[in-house]
Amino acid sequence: MQTRTLGSTGPAVSALGLGAMGMSDGAYGPADRGESIATVHAALDAGVTLVDTGDFYAMGHNEMLLGEALRGRDRDSYLLSVKFGQLRGPGHAFGGQDSRPEAVRNFLAYSLTRLGTEYIDIYRPARLDPAVPIEETVGAIKEMIDAGYVRHVGLSEVDATTIRRAHAVHPIADLQIEYSLLSRAVEADVLPTLRELGIGLTAYGVLGRGLISGHWSAGHAAGPSDLRGLSPRFASGNVEHNLALVEALRRVAEAKGCTVAQLAIAWVAAQGDDIVPLVGSRTRVRLAEALPAIAVELTADDLAEIEKAVPAGAARGDRYPPMYMSSLGVGN
Template sequence: MELRQLGRQGPRTGTLGLGCMGMSGMYGPADHAIAIRTIHAALDAGITLLDTGDFYGMGHNELLIAEALKDRPRDAVQISVKFGALRDPAGGWGGYDARPAALKNFLAYSLQRLGVDHIDIYRPARLDPQVPIEDTVGAIADMVQAGYVRHIGLSEVSSATLRRAAAVHPISDLQIEYSLISRDIEHGILQTCRELGIGITAYGVLSRGLLSGRWRPGASKPGDGRGRFPRFQPGNVERNIALADTLTRFAAIKGATGAQIAIAWVAAQGEDIVPLVGSRTPGQLAEALAALELELTATDLAELDRALPEHAVAGGRYPESMLASLDSERGDAVAD
């Protein structure tokens, strides 16, 4: 697998990264043994970046990754960890905490659960509105100096916050949603990242499964939280499935699947972008990996723009209550 550089001073990773969130129940029950096999298959295929969060399954995801990596060389993989999202025993959400003392506590627990002596990329899951980003990044920089963290990343923040953070310490990458039907970053944030030498790790490249062309209402399993997202709700989901079906028809002409075209489209947007695929089974992973064999021409990209116009999607990418916590949705507003 070819490598891509995450930011001017970030790590080199495989062209695709593996997002591990879905292996800890966020989209319904996941099979433990199959998840381990999927991680192994990803590493064997040349994927080097594993993305997780300390709040995925309240630590379950980190323990899962630790088990998968126990017989693998530590330097053969980069582990990206998001921190700061607060959970309660019932699985509810309680905001974000990115205070310096809190993040050092979160980091200590992540190192223990993962069974490693350092984390390759450490990032707040969201901007904590009560803590200046300079304080958060400064505290992670202390952990870089101490050897517990290699690189600092951010997630879902605005251009203004990126500039403030980068003034404290180099930022390797911004993790943010980016797909054929979620293209807001093209109107400022992507340009800021490139100006500052910050890479993009793009999540949601299949828009939580919508663009696979296989998801249909009623397909969700118990515990699958997608039903509360606007794009999956009645009145919106029918229009979005029609978009996915259009993508599937385009893909068939190319001898591919809708999911493969969606992944290839994100990968084609720049050498500084690493799509994260949320494959939960070896079969899903194999389909995602095959996207790297596709070459989308300028004509293909133009046809996709016409078939799936930027604002054709129905519904926001998050519920309103969650959008309120996204600094990236505030334009260049300074949140501190």
Template sequence: MGTRTLGSTGPTVSALGLGLMGMSDMYGPADEAESIATVRAALDAGVTLLDTGDFYGMGHNEMLLREALKGRARDQAVISVKFGALRDPGGAWAGFDARPAAVKTFLAYSLRRLGTDHVDIYRPARLDPAVPIEDTIGAIAELVQAGHVRHIGLSEVGAETIRRAAAVHPIADLQIEYSLLSRGVEREILPATRELGIGVTAYGVLSRGLLGGHWSPRRELGARDFRATSPRFSDGNLRRNLDLAERLRAVAAAKGVTVAQLAIAWVADRGKDIVPLIGARRRDRLAESLAAEFIKLTPGDLTAIEQAVPDGAAAGDRYALAQMRSLDSEA
């Protein structure tokens, strides 16, 4: 697998990364043994960037990653961890905490669960409206100086916050949703990251399955599946979004690839400063997604893709209203 460097100060990582969230949370039950096998298959394929969060399954995801990395050299993986989201014993969301003392406490627990002495990229999952970003980044910078963190990242913040954070300490990358159905990053955020020499790790490249090519409108979602409350999966919106996916499938078929591979390749083609995160939970889906690295898009391909899924064509917001209001990136 090829590599890309996250910004001007970040690490060199695989051209595609693996997002582990769905192995513990948000998308319904997952097979733990298959999840671990999928992480190991990704490593064997040359994937180095592994993205997790301390609140994914309330620590389960980090412990799963620790198990998957057993017997591997620590430097084979670039571990990216998000922190700050609070949850209650039932799994409900309970706010966000990015105070300096909380930052250091969260990391201490993550290091223990991961079984490592350092995290490669550490980032607040959201902007804490009660804490200046300068305070949060300053606390992580102290952890960098102490050797517990290698690089600092951001997640789902807007251009102004990115600039304020970068004034405190170099930022390796911004993690943000970016796909054919979610292109808001192109307007102000991507120009800011490029001006400042900050990379982008793009999650949701398959729009949580809408562009995966395997979604059925008859599929039933459990109460603990995020998509059950996602506006893009509501009845009317779902049909319209799946129509877009079918239009993309026609373009993919003409090129001899799958719709998922084409959607991933499109994100990767947006710039060498962008690393798509694949959310596969199974080895077969991982293999399909990783093949996207070898797809070369021609100007004609890009035109056909744009015609099939124009900017702004998605039906529904990417999160429910309350969550949208909490996103600094959507302010």
């Protein structure tokens, strides 16, 4: 497994990270506990060192699942990236973000316990809390770094101005944000700002939540607990247009001798050595398909063909439902 360094102050991590959200029920439908744990083990055995979760994923279940999967593993052999602060209610409804300093300490205490670890490698607010200056939130995380409970500060889904303000308080290791062939808004202001300041990028949604995995079809219906049922990009009228882009991408992938998913992941990785794609593989089969992507070398001609197949801004539909778009630092 190749490695990359998250910015100028962040840790060295595997060139491909594992996103664990889908391993718990409630995001992409039912999940199999045994297969989820086996997938985490397979990823670690393959050299994946970066594992990402959130304390609000399935109401803490995801952290407990990872705590079980990581038990007995050398703590220096993996890095935990944890998002915090998303408020939930009964029925799993979202209720905003709480990033007050006292909330930072509270959320961290619960995460440490559920994960069964003494420290978090990268700790980040899941979204910007409009009621709390980012300086206060980052300052609270810095206090936890000084106390030995956190190693690095990360950010998630914020704009360039917020990145600068946060970085002025404490060096930021990385920004976690959606980045894929379908979601390229980061390229305008956010990515140049990260590079100016020496901050890495961990990209989630690299397969568009499965839309550009090569395994989704127009007749595929999301289950009742699958968030994709609410996604504009999967809505009737939009999904057909978006899948036509996938078919154009498939022709490029076949010529390259790889799968659509591998090509989509490789494209994100090819945008810079300061970018680490996160794959949300829920099974060992999907993980086995994703892992070779990091070895796919894309030439200038390959990148031009991919750009022709899926031009910037070609996707139809927002990347989140309307009620969530206002909490994002950048759009599509």
